[in-house]
Amino acid sequence: MLRIIGGTVYDPANGINGEVKDLYVADGRFVSKTEEGQTIDATGMVIFPGGVDVHTHVAGGSINFARAMTPEDHRRTQAFIRTKTRRSGLGGMAPTTFATGYLYAGMGWTTVNEAAVPVLSARHTHEELRDIPILDKSSLVLMANNEIILDLLEDGEDERAKHILAWHIWAAKSYGVKAVNPGGVASWKWGKDAKHLSSKIEGYDHITPGVIINKLAKMVDSLGIPHPLHLHCNNLGAPGNVETTLETMRHLEGSRAHFAHLQYHAYGGDDWGTMKSEAAQLAEYFNAHPNMTTDAGAVLFGDTVTITADGPWQHLLYKLTGRKWGNLDVENETGCGIVPYTYRPSNLVNAVQWAVGLELLLLINDPWRVFLSTDHPNGACFWRYPEIIQLLMCADFRNDCMAKLPPEIKNRITLPEINREYTLYEIATITSAGPAKALGLPHKGNLGIGKDADFVIYHHDKDIARMFGHPRYVFKGGEIVIDDGEIREAPQGREYLIKPSYDPNTDDFLKPLFEDRYCMSFENYPVEMERIEHAQIQNCDATDATN
Amino acid sequence: MKPITLKLKREPTVTLEAEVICPDGFAEMSHEQIAASVVYHGKRQVRLDEFFDIEGERSEHLVLHGSLQRVRHLGRGMSCGSMTIHGDVGMHLGALMKGGQIEVFGNVSDWIGAEMSAGEIHVHGSAGQQVGAAYRGSLAGMRGGLIVIDGSAGIEVGMRMRKGTIIIGGPAKDFAGLQMKGGTIILRDGAEIRTGAWMHRGTIISLKPLALMPTFAESGQYNPTFVSVFSRLLRRHGFELPNDPAKGVYQRYAGDRSVPGKGEILIWKGHPEG
Numbered sequence: 001m002l003r004i005i006g007g008t009v010y011d012p013a014n015g016i017n018g019e020v021k022d023l024y025v026a027d028g029r030f031v032s033k034t035e036e037g038q039t040i041d042a043t044g045m046v047i048f049p050g051g052v053d054v055h056t057h058v059a060g061g062s063i064n065f066a067r068a069m070t071p072e073d074h075r076r077t078q079a080f081i082r083t084k085t086r087r088s089g090l091g092g093m094a095p096t097t098f099a100t101g102y103l104y105a106g107m108g109w110t111t112v113n114e115a116a117v118p119v120l121s122a123r124h125t126h127e128e129l130r131d132i133p134i135l136d137k138s139s140l141v142l143m144a145n146n147e148i149i150l151d152l153l154e155d156g157e158d159e160r161a162k163h164i165l166a167w168h169i170w171a172a173k174s175y176g177v178k179a180v181n182p183g184g185v186a187s188w189k190w191g192k193d194a195k196h197l198s199s200k201i202e203g204y205d206h207i208t209p210g211v212i213i214n215k216l217a218k219m220v221d222s223l224g225i226p227h228p229l230h231l232h233c234n235n236l237g238a239p240g241n242v243e244t245t246l247e248t249m250r251h252l253e254g255s256r257a258h259f260a261h262l263q264y265h266a267y268g269g270d271d272w273g274t275m276k277s278e279a280a281q282l283a284e285y286f287n288a289h290p291n292m293t294t295d296a297g298a299v300l301f302g303d304t305v306t307i308t309a310d311g312p313w314q315h316l317l318y319k320l321t322g323r324k325w326g327n328l329d330v331e332n333e334t335g336c337g338i339v340p341y342t343y344r345p346s347n348l349v350n351a352v353q354w355a356v357g358l359e360l361l362l363l364i365n366d367p368w369r370v371f372l373s374t375d376h377p378n379g380a381c382f383w384r385y386p387e388i389i390q391l392l393m394c395a396d397f398r399n400d401c402m403a404k405l406p407p408e409i410k411n412r413i414t415l416p417e418i419n420r421e422y423t424l425y426e427i428a429t430i431t432s433a434g435p436a437k438a439l440g441l442p443h444k445g446n447l448g449i450g451k452d453a454d455f456v457i458y459h460h461d462k463d464i465a466r467m468f469g470h471p472r473y474v475f476k477g478g479e480i481v482i483d484d485g486e487i488r489e490a491p492q493g494r495e496y497l498i499k500p501s502y503d504p505n506t507d508d509f510l511k512p513l514f515e516d517r518y519c520m521s522f523e524n525y526p527v528e529m530e531r532i533e534h535a536q537i538q539n540c541d542a543t544d545a546t547n
Numbered sequence: 548m549k550p551i552t553l554k555l556k557r558e559p560t561v562t563l564e565a566e567v568i569c570p571d572g573f574a575e576m577s578h579e580q581i582a583a584s585v586v587y588h589g590k591r592q593v594r595l596d597e598f599f600d601i602e603g604e605r606s607e608h609l610v611l612h613g614s615l616q617r618v619r620h621l622g623r624g625m626s627c628g629s630m631t632i633h634g635d636v637g638m639h640l641g642a643l644m645k646g647g648q649i650e651v652f653g654n655v656s657d658w659i660g661a662e663m664s665a666g667e668i669h670v671h672g673s674a675g676q677q678v679g680a681a682y683r684g685s686l687a688g689m690r691g692g693l694i695v696i697d698g699s700a701g702i703e704v705g706m707r708m709r710k711g712t713i714i715i716g717g718p719a720k721d722f723a724g725l726q727m728k729g730g731t732i733i734l735r736d737g738a739e740i741r742t743g744a745w746m747h748r749g750t751i752i753s754l755k756p757l758a759l760m761p762t763f764a765e766s767g768q769y770n771p772t773f774v775s776v777f778s779r780l781l782r783r784h785g786f787e788l789p790n791d792p793a794k795g796v797y798q799r800y801a802g803d804r805s806v807p808g809k810g811e812i813l814i815w816k817g818h819p820e821g
Contacts, residue, residue, distance in 0.1 A: 072685035323686070 001026050001037025002478055007047040007457060010424050012367075012433040013446035017425045023047065025453040028477035032449050042457050045472060048428050049445045050110030050454030051385075054435035055230070055260050055295045056376040058100045059114050059128035059139075061121040062307045062336045065326050066094040066377065069338055070305050086487050087133075093305045093340075093377050097131035101490065103383045105134040105481050108456035108471045111436070111444050114139040115178055115230060115260065116309050118330040119146075120520075122172035123527045126495070130533045133490040134481050136454075138439065138497075140230050141172040142309055144179030144212055145186040147332035148513055153215055154204050160509070162219045166502035167510065169225075171526035175439075175496050175538070176227035177220050178260075180309040181234050182212040185335045193312035195235040197247050209234050210251050217255035223500040224540040226440025228256030228293070236313050239269040242278035246285060249292065258438060261297020261375035262286075263357040269412075275349055276412035277356045283363035293438045294364070295373035298357030298388050300380035301343045301350065308378065311335035332517055343380075348412075351405045353379075355413040358391055358398070362420045367429035368437065385431070386468035392422040393464050440538065441496065453478035494534040501540070551581065551603035555613025555634070561589040562637065563598060566620035570628030570647055574607040607647075616656065622649055625666070638675070641668045644692070657701065658682075663711070664690040669784070673698030673717060681707035687728060689713070695784050705732045708749070714781070724751045727810060731777075733788070746803045746810035752788065754815045763802035763812060770796055771813070789815055 002025040009021040024034045057063050070093055077092030080099050089099030104112060112132075117125045117139045129137045143149060143165060152161040169177065183201035184194040190202040197210035217229040231252075235244040245265040249257075259265070266282045269275040286292060308314060311327060314337020318325035326338035343350040357379065364370040372389070376382035391398050395418075402409075402416060410416075422430075436445030443451045456474050461467035474482035481489050507522075514522045529535065551573055564587040573581055581604060582596035595601070607628025615621070619637045622630050626645040635653040642661040654672035660679045674696045680703055681688035688708040699717030706725040712733070715723075719738040727746040734742075737755030744760060752774070770792045778788040789795060795817035802808055 069684070071683045072681075075682055324684075 001034050002453075002475075003034065003037060003039045004042050004047065004457070005039060007042030007045050009047045009447060010428040011047075011049060011447040012425060012429040013049070013437070014448050016447070023447060023453075023455070025475070025478040028453055028479075030447060030449050030451055030453050040457075040473065044460060046424065046458045046460060046467075047447070048108065048424075048456045048458065049432040049436075049447055050456055050474070050476065051104075051108050051431045052435040052439065052441070052445050053104070053109055053112040053373060053376075053382065054258070054371050054438055055115045055297070055373045056112050056382055057115060057307055057378075058095075058112060058132060058376070059097065059137075060117055060125035061328065061330075062116065062309070062338065063094055063377075064124070064128070065328060065336070066305045066307045066338050067096065069324055069326050070094060070340055073303070073305075085490055087490075091383065093303060093381055094307075095381075095383075097128050098133060098490075101133035101135050101493075102487055105474055105476065105487070106471075106485070107383065107386060107469055108458070108474050108482075109382075109385075109431075110134070110454035110474070110476050111136045111138075111439075111441065113137070113175070113227075113435075113439060116140065116142055116180060117172055117174060117178075118142050118309075118333045118336075119168055119172045119525070120330050120333055122174065123531060126173060126527055126531050129495060130492075130531075132493070134476050134493055136444070136452075136493040137495050138175035138441075139172075139495075140176045140178035140227070141169055141174035142180060142334045143168065143177050144182035144216060145184075145309075145334050147186070147517070148510070150183075150186060150201070150204060150207065150212070153207050153212065156206075158215060158219075161215070162223065163502040163506050164510065165216075165219050166223055166500040167506045170499050170502075173495075173497050173527045173529070173532055173535070175498055176225050176230060177216060178230045178232070179213065179216055180232040180334065181209075181236065181313070182216070182231075183207070183209040184234055185309060185311055188311040188315075188335055189329065195238070196244055197234065197251060199234070210247075213248060214251055214255070217252055217257055221255055225498060225500060226538055226540065227438065228258050230258045230260055232260045232308070232310065233265045236264045236308075236310055237267075237317070239267050239271055239275040241265055241267050242282055245282060249285060249289065253289065253291065255291065257292050259292060259294040261373065261378065262294045262360050262370075263297040263299060263353060263379065264375070266356050266360060267352070272349055275352055277352055277359055277414060279356045279359035280363055280414050283360060286364055286369075287366070290366075290369070293369045293371070293434075294360070295371040295375075295435070296357050296361050296388075297373055297375040297379050298361065299343055299350070299353040300374065300384050300387055301345050301354065302380065302384075303340070303342050304377050304380055305338065305340045306378045307336070307338050309334045309336050311337045313337070314339050317341065331519060345404050346406060348406055348408055351409050352412050354405075355402075355409070355415040358388075359413065359415050359418065361388075361392055361422075361430070362418045363414075367422075367426045368434045370430060371435045371438065372430045386465040389422075389427055389431075389468045390464040393427065395419055395421050397464075492534055494536045495532050497532065497535055497537050498540050499537055548606050548608055549603055550608035550610045550631075551601065551606045552610045553599040553601055553612070555598060555611075555615060555618075556600050557598060558614060559588055559598060559617045561617065563588050563618045564620055565595070565618050566623040567595065568609065568611070568618075568621050568630075569623060569625045570607040570609055570630065571625055573609060574605060574628060576604065578604040580604075622647070625649075635672070641666070644668075654698070660689060660692070660694045662688055662690065663692050663694075665692045667693045667695075669695045669697075671697050674700045674715075676701030676703055676720075677706055678704045678715070679708055679711065679713050680705065689730065699736075704738075705730065708732075714784070724749065724810075727751070733781075735786070743803055743810060743812050745806050745808070747806055747808040749810050751810070751812045752797075752815075753812065754789070757812065757814055759800055759812065760803065762805040763800040764804060766799045766801045766811075768796045768798050768816070774813075789817070794818060
């Protein structure tokens with residue numbers, strides 16, 4: 001039981017924009033009134049719903065590979081020493097599991113979505129998710145380069161493919177479907193890529209990336225999966241790739257879709273020397289098509305490590321930087337590449353990337369459809385979100401930062417012409433209410449009666465980065481987890497799953513294929529329910545999602 | 548300024564992580580604060596005065612006595628002042644240091660001056676492995692400053708160093724200057740095999756013949772002017788580099804061509820007597 005009185009509340013899900021309002025909590029949820037329990041005086045302070053990250057990489061094979069590949073970062077980074085409430089760990093570019101929970105909660109984020117899980121490493125991912133305290137979690141399974149599904153699409157067996165897709169979601173104990181460089185990662189196994197929607201996919205004659213994207217999006221909609229197809233487009237990171245991105249968006253008209261880290265897909269120009277921002281063109285199209293949501297994938301200058309299932313892109317990045325390169329081949333399912341990277345303001349390409357992330361956030365005018373993300377850890381580490389919030393809220397600060405970029409940047413970006421400043425209400429939308437809605441988690445990012453009591457109390461502060469980096473209190477399920485920078489409690493979070501329906505004969509169909517191709521036995525492949533702590537199965541509503 | 552004296556009163560049974568023993572911090576601390584500083588004996592947090600008798604306060608000059616082989620990270624990241632150590636020292640001495648001076652009357656272990664950017668370390672005994680090197684995974688080792696070892700050194704001296712100078716008095720083991728990116732290594736008593744492997748840039752000067760890898764190419768004999776200038780700077784450390792054309796010449800080798808690198812190895816060849 002808890003009463004929070006006198007705080008200025010920003011709750012976009014209920015249209016509450018900076019009203020002084022008392023909040024009451026009982027049994028982990030908001031209630032209309034309670035007389036009992038602790039009272040917290042939040043007079044003069046700002047109350048937000050707990051942050052929701054729609055796209056991050058915090059658990060599983062790839063981030064763990066990144067941790068192993070960056071021992072140099074572990075020496076210099078923040079160390080968490082074990083205490084009564086806290087386990088040990090390390091922050092930095094790829095924080096360890098426990099530290100991930102502490103760092104996210106420490107800035108007021110309470111729900112995260114791990115955006116890329118191959119079925120083969122789903123068990124490992126869930127083990128790590130379980131070790132991320134405080135946060136509620138969900139994960140998306142990688143499906144756009146799965147050999148069994150691609151074979152079925154090649155043969156025109158779309159209905160069967162849909163059942164297999166649903167089977168895999170449940171096998172991975174996943175929450176939705178992620179598509180990374182559809183067809184491109186499959187081609188990478190022959191040393192090739194698939195950069196355009198009509199590109200040939202090595203080993204196949206009939207399907208193209210465009211076909212895979214279309215069919216997957218339709219399957220996701222017809223299965224009634226709460227979160228739409230989560231798409232990492234083809235041709236990521238390359239100059240001139242805005243054409244591919246626009247073509248993909250046109251392909252998806254009539255379907256729901258979430259475009260991941262759009263910043264990496266919004267470049268013009270012909271090569272690295274002429275690369276420029278096409279965020280304005282992309283935002284214009286996006287604004288006119290309400291079937292899509294996106295997250296920014298913003299870039300901040302500094303050291304990080306890039307990790308993605310997009311193997312061919314990572315090989316190119318390794319060739320460009322000459323730094324370390326890790327490459328994983330996940331049997332018939334996908335791949336993964338790891339390259340440590342430093343974004344520098346003096347590097348024109350990096351400067352353009354920095355601007356594009358902010359331009360997209362500022363030019364897409366509906367905050368319910370564009371969300372804050374850095375594609376952690378690709379564009380920057382998640383614990384740097386407060387810096388982005390400051391860039392969005394203060395045009396002057398943005399201009400000061402732009403003054404430090406090379407002068408050649410002038411004709412390549414539109415950021416200097418944008419005066420928009422985000423309001424607190426809009427920040428609460430892009431960091432919490434919006435992503436919660438896109439994920440189909442209506443009880444998150446919402447301070448209404450009956451919703452989960454995950455919320456944050458901030459001090460008013462002119463220094464926006466400090467304000468959002470150091471909340472006064474963070475509550476998870478009605479419990480104080482962060483009190484003035486100290487971790488008070490580290491409760492276990494939930495894991496959200498879905499169980500879409502599929503043909504009961506799917507096992508019989510898959511088993512012989514599986515035993516023919518995989519390294520493990522069929523019975524050991526699906527993740528057991530016992531592995532998931534505090535699992536919560538969300539409904540799939542096949543009639544609801546096709547609107 | 549009166550120095551702070553620390554005498555080891557009992558030897559740690561496992562390693563003692565003691566990066567708090569650093570002039571930067573002690574310069575501002577009272578005797579009680581210094582005594583209460585936290586060090587890690589293995590995984591246990593203990594007070595510094597459990598292991599040391601401490602005299603003095605508020606000074607950036609530190610004098611240590613004792614067998615400190617298990618004491619690690621002394622002077623880590625220091626930027627000013629001095630540390631004088633009488634006894635053998637454990638790993639990571641002066642790692643990441645940014646200024647000041649360290650003098651050791653004894654032997655030191657591995658990773659001394661790792662990734663340091665400025666300052667001086669002088670060891671009168673011998674050193675372990677990875678002197679002035681890059682930590683595992685890191686792009687660059689020593690980025691500036693000077694390390695002088697009077698005795699011998701272990702493998703990977705100056706691994707991935709980018710700037711600065713390392714002088715080894717006794718013989719060095721394998722892979723001196725491994726993947727070097729710049730700076731200078733002086734080997735007064737030669738080295739074992741694979742010196743300069745993967746070096747991109749930088750200079751290795753050896754006063755004794757070296758068994759070089761086939762990826763280094765002979766590229767002339769001369770008496771470089773810079774060696775004379777450099778030698779004058781080294782005089783205050785008690786030695787000079789030979790460069791009298793009447794007495795000998797440097798054989799230059801370019802490499803490592805397997806990278807391909809633009810480094811150089813200069814080996815002194817004295818003329819036969821008479």
